[in-house]
Amino acid sequence: MDRIYLDYNASTPLAPEVIDAMMPLLQDFYGNPSALHWAGAxxxxxxxxxxxxxxxxxxxSPEEVIFTSGGSESNNLALKxxxxxxxxxxxxIITSKIEHPAVMNPxxxxxxxxxxxxxxxxxxxxxxxxxxxxxAISEETILISIMHSNNETGSLQPIQEIGKIAEKYGIAFHTDASQSVGKxxxxxxxxxxxxxxxxxxxxxxxxxxxALYKRKGIELEPLIHGAGHEFGLRAGTENTLLAVGLGKACEIAENQVEKNELKDLTNYFWSRxxxxxxxxxxxxxxxxxRLPNTLNVSFVKKIGQDLLDAIPQLAASTGSACHAGSIELSPVLKEMAVPEEVGMGAIRFxxxxxxxxxxIDQVLQWLIKAVN
Structure with missing residues (x-):
């Protein structure tokens, strides 16, 4: 165990099944999906x-799925x-103070x-x-955007309850579920x-x-204008290679999302x-x-990044920023009113x-050595 990866919220490795699904598009299926001949069909x-x-x-329904280049573009298309x-x-517009920059900055x-x-x-x-x-709703409110789960702490938001409120007032409701889908x-x-x-x-x-799910009846102005790809909402020849990869990943997730192995392992880690x-x-x-895979913990009166620096073979993250010897707490922990002496020791596994x-047992041994 020279290296251990516990930063799946940042990015995941490709599933082997996803690689297998994509391979034919790297070799045999090179046509434009809009072409009407044998190579496009x-x-x-x-x-x-x-x-x-x-x-x-x-x-x-499939007609409600718009392929994009990722979470940031989907958020921008939804909001703008x-x-x-x-x-x-x-x-x-109503949103929260702990949104990802891909919602906050739009x-x-x-x-x-x-x-x-x-x-x-x-x-x-x-x-x-x-x-x-x-x-917060006023007569001028047209859109609510609240993330489904927080990328740092994993805390799940009461989306269904907020959705009922949005329905009651006839307001469109968007959620960034980048971290939740599949978990x-x-x-x-x-x-x-x-x-x-x-x-x-x-x-x-x-x-x-x-991808962006868009319910039928919701109207959007495209960000990218051109031909009528993606139901007229995203011009440009579709990246079929990556779309096939996403499709396969979603198929796998549908068969695994209800399983509790990951939650059990995360709970074991926390108990230890x-x-x-x-x-x-x-x-x-x-x-x-909270998400079944996410464990954001603070080592009190320690500095999270110092602990991770002491374990270079471990991939995990902290939401805090270090500047010339000072620690700036993650905006999320700040909004949660986490004290500085606690927040500065935060690590997200x-x-x-x-x-x-x-x-997990190996990481525990590394942490014991680093903390003590």
């Missing part, structure tokens, strides 16, 4: 099948596309374009209150959402591919950390309502499909 069929695989995982198409109805851009944005705070677990969302069930109708962001490299598909470090280690995020119990 099989590629169009592969693209259609990939769209159906994504739709099956989400519980929606909806605002520019619907701003005649109102100019107010919102800040839209503020320069005339939008008014309300940023909702979170509780000690990093969760948004549905009541706070409802209080927990993400069904469009159960969540009561209108748009959902997916990032391929978070669920064992390649980087550079993602408490056993070894006692009150020296604290959990950041909700104890139950995110487990994945290929993580083993032996690896």
């Amino acid at each position: 099989p590629v169009k069929e592969l693209l259609r099948n990939a769209r159906e695989q994504v739709a099956s995982l989400l519980g929606c 596309g909806f605002y520019f198409k619907n701003k005649s109805k109102g100019n107010h 919102c800040k851009f839209l503020e320069h374009m005339g939008a008014k944005v309300t940023y909702i705070g979170v509780d000690q677990y990093g969760r948004v209150s549905p009541e706070d969302v409802e209080k 927990v069930p993400v069904n469009m109708n159960e969540l009561r959402v209108d748009m959902v962001t997916i990032a391929g490299h978070k669920l064992y598909a390649p980087k550079g591919i993602g 950390l408490k056993e070894e470090f006692g009150e020296q280690v604290l959990l950041n995020g909700h104890p139950e309502e 995110s487990l994945g499909r290929f993580t083993t119990k032996d690896e």
Whole structure:
């Protein structure tokens, strides 16, 4: 065990099945899916099948799946596309203070374009209150965007409750589910959402591919204008190679998402950390309502990055930034009101499909040596 990877929330390795599914497109299927001849037809069929695989995982129709270059583009299309198409109805957007920059920065851009944005705070677990969302609604509100799960702490948001509020007021609702899809069930109708962001490299598909679920009836202005690809919402010849990879990854996820092995392994890791470090280690995020693979913990009065620097063979991450000897807490932990002496010791361990119990035991030994 020279090196151990516990940063699956940052990016996942390609699943072997995904590589196998993509290989024919690197060799035999090179036609343009829009072409009407023998070279285009099989590629169009592969693209259609990939769209159906994504739709099956989400519980929606294939026509509601738009392939994009990843989570950032999906978020931008949802936010900017909806605002520019619907701003005649109102100019107010509601989001949270702990969103990924791929939501936060489009919102800040839209503020320069005339939008008014309300940023909702979170509780000690990093969760948004549905009541706070409802209080923020005005006659000008046209869109709510709240992430499904936080990428740092793994805390799951009460999306279904917020979706009911959005329905009640006739407001469109978007959720960035980049971290959630493939880890927990993400069904469009159960969540009561209108748009959902997916990032391929978070669920064992390649980087550079993602999707946006858009409910029928929701109108968007395209970000990329050209021919009528992706139902007129994203011009440019489709990247069938990567779309097939995403489709296969979604098919695998659909068969594995209800299994508890990863949750059991994460819980084992947390119980062993408490056993070894006692009150020296604290959990950041909700104890139950969080992603089954994510463990964000603080080693009290330690510096998370120093601990990781002492274990170069371990891949994990901290949300804090180090500048000339000072520590700047992660914005997420700041919003959760985590004290500095606790937050500066935060490390996010995110487990994945290929993580083993032996690896967790090895990481524990490395941590014991680094902390002590």
